[in-house]
Structures are given as C-alpha cells and as structure tokens.
Amino acid sequence: MRLSPQVLEAVRQEAQRYFRSARGSHGWDHTERVYRLCLRIGRKEKADLDVLRLAALLHDIGREEEDLSNGRTCHAEKGAVLADKILRKHGIGAERIARVVRCIKPHRYRGRLVPDSLEGRILFDADKLDSIGAVGIGRAFLFAGEVGARLHDPEIDVRKTKAYTKEDTAYREFLVKLSQVKGRMFTAEGKRIAGDRHKFMADFFRRLNKETAGAL
Template sequence: MEALRAELRAIIQREMEQDPAHDIAHLDRVWANAHRIAKSEQGVNLRVLLGATYFHDLVNLPKDAHNRAEASRMSAEKAAPFLTDLGFTSDEIKAAQHAIAAHSYSAGIPPESFEAEILRDADRLDALGAVGIARTFMVAGTMGRPLLDPNDPFAADRDLDDQLWSIDHWHLKLLQLPHEMVTEKGRKIARKRARLMLAYLKQLAKEMDTDLPDHWAKLLQ
C-alpha cells in the first residue's frame, strides 16, 4: 500500500492544480481520516479507497467557478487512465470513480459503497477542527473575502451570507457537517472537531467584546 501511495502522490504532484486548501497535504490528511474510519468498518477495499482518495480532487476548480459542481465527475473521468496504468482492475476503477464522483458536497451524488461513504466523510472532516479553521482563513485570503461582518460579526440581527462573510460559511455548512456524516466513526470525529470550532468562535467573540448568539451552539445539538 505504501508503494501505491507513493505512486499516487507522484502523479498528483504532476497532474493536479493545487491551491492552499486543496493540495497534497489535504490529500494526505483525507487519507489519514479515511484510513482511520476504514479500520472501524468491515468489507472495505483499501486499494480502491486509497486510489479514490488521492484522485478525488484531480480536477480542482476554483470555488467560484461556474462548473464547480462538475469537478468530482471530471476528476473521476480523468482518474481512469492513471488507475489503469497502476494495475487497477476494471471493477476497481469503477468503484474508485464512483467514490470520487460521490465525495463532492455540491455534486449531490449519493454514496453507494463503503469506499464512497468513507471518502465523503473523510474529505468533509478536513473542513472541520483545527485544519478547518486554518482552511477558512486560507480560502478567505485567496478569494479576497472578509472574515466577518464588522457590524454584526455573528449574524445576530442579519441574514447569513457566506458569499460576503467567511465565518457565515461555518453556520451555513461546516458546523452542520456532523449531522451529515454517514459513518459512525466519521460522525464521532466530526462532532469533536465541530466543538473545537465552536469554542474558537466563543473566544473570538470574547476578544471582540461581544457575545456569540445562541443559534450557533444549537447547530451542534
């Protein structure tokens, strides 16, 4: 498995357009998450899971691209010849392609295999916890998007809008991810990481001499 992983990483370094939030380090973390979840599941094809993990962002489109929702399908298609060259069988390639296509939040494709469920959870876990906090800042900087609304930072009296304010994305999506995990292990890890993010928000509010509205904590109930 380590030899295959090294080959996959080498391909990614050549073929994948990388950005601060979607780079080889992201893929390594997703694999660590996936491997951790897979240990608690039965019947997982680790070879398929490994291949799908490292190719899931093979086509990496900007978050504001008009065809962003197609990126996972495009990645699945682009992955096929590489998987063939690596000796994957046709069944393994189809399984890896499904996992790649179904991992995407925006694609809306239901996962229909253990590998697809695990990859979806593992990728979403990388948007939570300490890494999730860091990635928020990286994406905000890349897109030139302010962290929060200086007049109402935590949307106490305004509508949430993550196209304007980065922290709003936590409320609209990230802190809701624990409820959307499909594996028991993924759900457990997600809840722990989301609690860390909520603690960060409480500290941030304190340093801004304001309060964190109750509707934030209710997301984790």
C-alpha cells in the first residue's frame, strides 16, 4: 500500500521538531538534501521509495542527543528507537516500520553496523554524499566553528588530536573521514556521485594548504 501524502507530511513535520535547536552543520537542511539524494539514487536502484522517504526524514532525529553528549550517544541507534515510536503513532504498518528502522540503525559512518538492505545502503550513501563535495566543505567548516576549532592547520597530526576540540578543524575531518567516504559507497550511483564530489573536495584542500603557506 502506497504511503499517503498526508501521512508523509505529518511525519515530516514531527521529524522537523527534533531540529529546533540543532547545530547548523546537522540541521534540517541536511535532512532535506539527504531526502532528495535518496530519491535520486532510489529511482536508479529501483528501491522502495516510500521506505526511503520515511527513513530519510527520520534518520537524524537522534542527532541532538549525540551532540549534547559530544558523540557518546549513537544518534543512529537513538533515532531508530524514536522513529519506531513516531511511525507507530501515525499508523504505519509493522513491516514497513521494521524496514525503515533497518535503514536508520546502521547509517552512521563510524557505527558498528553495516546496512543489509537496498534501502539501507541507499540511505547510507545519500547521508555520506552530503558530507563531501562543495556542501561537505561548507559543513566541515561550519562544524569546526561550532566546536571552537581553528581555521586551518596543514601540519596537523590526527593521531594526536581529538574530535570536538579546538584542533577538530575541517582539514582534520577531511583527513580522518571525508577523504575515505568515496570508498565506502554501496550503490553504483552513489559511487559515481562520490567520485566527482571527492575530486572537488580534495582539490579544495590542496589549494587551501598552498594558500595558507603563502604559495598562492
């Protein structure tokens, strides 16, 4: 049975409430971009678009708790629990709820779980694609500002620095995580998009290193 526009809109509005005090780097606009990427990839992969719509809208509703705990709480696992409750309240069937939860729970990049459904792999890809390319660069600097990090340190040793500190620069995030995203894609379309976004981002940080060194 197709998901009605009315139920989808009700879920969207409820999900949006979880972002009222969200950090800009992980605000509601991130969810909207992931939603659009999910549909783009989902159509290519012939996935269940209704499951993807719900999973995309709800995938980060546990993010606030992770931010407040400085990463100690897993937002994916928390979000899966919250999503189950929201979907039950809106009359979504148990089988569809299970499929949505199955997407949300393993979508975290540093999580211990691996997505094992087509829709879960698409959500994972869409979420990670929003962390690279031009958007990813903007988000990385925005997050660095949120935690009080410095602008740039081309000599940073990631082994001696920690997340959520003044050394957690955009460049550190690129070295630790963002440069690896391209190789983590599951879907063919995700890999294609990631290749282009990765090149743009890598070129940017190479130029940033040259500019800060006074070479350009």
